[in-house]
Amino acid sequence: MPNYDYECQKCGDRFEVFQSMNDAKLSLCRVDGCGGELKRLLGTGGGIIFKGSGFYQTDYRSSSYQAGAKADGGGSSAPPAKSGD
């Protein structure tokens, strides 16, 4: 069964729905009190989301990895340096 991504034009809520091609497409936001109009992201909707989060993940991973590498390297290299001196 294909899955579709919907995005609310009012509150920006985005979610994924599994439904058959024969099912009526959703039109109203599922968020209580919103009731905004939903836009169905066709075909490559999942790809678009993947691209966006992919960039953020790469960015986040590199910075957190650097921070972890720094802490790791500093902790393990300090004791030998001191004992040698």
Ligand SMILES: [Zn+2]
């Ligand atoms: Zn909404």
